[in-house]
Amino acid sequence: MSIQDDATLEFLGESLENLERYDQELLFLESNRTSNDTINKIFRIVHTMKGTCGFFDFKKLESVSHVGENLLDSLRSGKIEVSEPIISALLGLGDALRTIIVSISELGNEGDADFGILITRLTQLNEAEGSTNEAESSVSAPHDEVSQATSSATSEEDELSKLFAAGQAEFAASQEPSPVPPELATQQLPQQDESKKTEIVETALRVDINLLNKLMNLVGELVLARNQLLQFTKYHDDNEFVATSQALNLITSELQEGIMRTRMQPVGNVLNRFPRIVRDVAMACGKQVNLVLQGKETELDKSIIEAIKDPLTHIIRNAVDHGIEAPAERSQAGKSPEGTLSIRAYQEGGQVIIEVTDDGKGLHLEKIKQKAIERGLVSPDRAAKLSEHEIHGLIFLPGFSTAEKVTSISGRGVGMDVVRSNIERVGGSVDLTSTFGKGSTFTLKIPLTLAIIPALIVTADDRRYAIPQVNLIELVRVEQERISQLIEEVHGASFYRLRGKLLPLVDLRQQLDLAAPPPQRSTNIVVVQGDEHRFGLIVDTINDTEEIVVKPLGKLLKSIDAFSGVTIMGDGKLALILDVVGLARQAGVRKGTPPEVVVNSDHSEGEKVQLLVFNVDGEQRAAVPLDQVHRLEKVDSKALEKAEGKTVVQYRGGILPLIDLREVLGGRSAGYQGVLRVFVHNIGDRSVGFVVDSIVDICEEVVNVGTAFGTPGRRGSAVIQGAVTDLVDLPALVAQTGLEYDSSMEVLWKS
């Protein structure tokens, strides 16, 4: 039979959605057994499905749902009470219905599966009146068999079938479900359900996803055309033209936003399947797990949601199977027998962060090291020098698995590396932190959308290239004089000494076979990372960060490792998007370089530091660690005085010398006029005031705070809140401007 007509497709799609809701409601019912509201909801789902599939002549679907409907009817009339076996059987019903629907959509028919056992079970549960004790007592003879079956089964289906094998000996198998008295069926459907249902239907539409993609593309092109039009308005003064262009601009922006939102779905769509999965896995391996979901309303592009479903599922199964210990083991360790698995989703910057945390036994460093050595993934020498975080990272290597026995749930050794590559394929990243005995946290970072991404624009040989911000770690500028100190050659390859580690350098011009650059005053290095390859990319100049529309390259160009796409800049010119992983591959950058080239590892890497971000002048931004800022003050320039040639102000009973940070950092200083923005820095028991243009923000960022380099007074640059920001080294600055740190003695002025 042909399954391609719209009505059937709609029915299948809706049914799958309904079955998801069905699962959720059932799990809710499991913990809230007296909720009649929930029972009614579940009943209606099955009832509707049964009714509709009658139109389509899906006999199997109809008969299976019919039996379920009967049982549910008994539940809602109070004839039977909710119990564990009933929930399990109803979950089995949901699975059966899903199987049939999938079969219809893939094969065009209801499939060959025989649901006789399920039907029997549901009927049997329905026939037991009153409380489930009665039902259980009639099963008492094979009870031992049943409990054995439950503990050794590895899947719901096995469990059920073993149950039935036992149960069938006791009950005459009845294939005929008892018909529901017609009056009862129609009576029980209150009128208000109909209107409620219509209400729900009207606020949403089912739209073909291909149509949405097409609209998305068109809007992308509209955005580009709008950008070009805006360029023209610079040269034409015609008022009407400019006004119309502005209108077009506004409308386009809103349209773009709106269309992008149509593809955004709450991550809850994925997270909602996890209560069921956690329940199943926990039951199968005898664990008790409490699942906490947070941030379900956080939104992601639909295609990304599809891509992270499997990786997330694997992580969660892993956490229950291997992470969380058995209740007895947990009690012994002084933990509560029930483990907690929490999934938290939130948006930060241009990304969605999903944290999966368990309070299980965490990673055992020695075991992991041993396993990795056994599997030939790392040499014993190198393993001995790895940091804790790097050892955790070993589990992401292909061919790794610490499961002592491979269960059918997880631990086939195909795991974490596939998880990581799947997530990285959509431009995301996954990281792991763990404390032995306490638990582990997987952190997934995923871009909000694939089509429009923030990127850093760089130049090489007069051509612009874009580097996706998700690959960006930091920016470094090395002045010519210091190059010999900081850049080293090892076996013909160049490395940059960045805070104690040797960073492999890749010259973009060289990689792209472009001419060598003319001699330059300074070398610009963009530190990038993709898929564990971290390196410094040497470019001519670093431009700014922009939101770019990603366009694919044609077939002939797709295979070039170095590029992952192309974008159209505002002036209509094309800029190729660099594929960081591809470049690494092409340049032969080895993975996980820090362990390869062994230098002492710097544990302060990647700390979250609170920063005070400020404007140096109108254009330049800088930041200092907040703990170096004692107070933020506004100083009236009229209160300034001179002392020994320095500008000072009376402050809190003392004298506060002022340093114009704007000038020091090479920005344009507006001089001391009007009200000045000053932040006060303490040196021992003295203070210094730094004058800046304005304070931007206080934020917390993961920043590598290290030793000074290049320009005095700076500690490097980072991209903070989307803008290139200099990190300022206050102690060095103070020393430079002639004040001396001395906490025990008076501050000495140097002329």
Added chain:
Amino acid sequence: MEELNNSSSQNEAPAVRCAEQYVTFAVGKLTFGVDIGAVREILRSQPLTEVPLAPTIVRGIINLRGQVLTAIDMRKLLSLPEFAPDARPTNIIVKADDEFISLLVDSIGDVIQVDPQTFEDVPSTLPHHVGALLQGVIKREGKLLLAFNPSACLSCEGA
């Protein structure tokens, strides 16, 4: 210039049918025709962005009203002498498999009607690297019109 290549056959195109109308263009001394149904538009010389590391036959990429198209240098494809540095080749935007590409040619000719009777298989006398790009040939007024298959560019190794 004749390559003896036993591994691939020249006439692989399964449904080699003569099109009703062909847009003709010249590359060097050769005259080609491409099915008008596959032609999207014809443009004068366009600003081109070179793509480092691209196959030789790819001259670069162009921005056509928001779409990025690969521009194929037909002279390189046919192993003919290169375009002059100041040449301004014409762009023929054609459909090739799932994408549109731009063919950089010397000049555009007329759109012609073709009698299916005059459509023939690619003769073995043509050099292999040329024949692999064609669907067939059309004998016309004593000259040979080469029926070009745009999709063939995409499978070309381009060296």
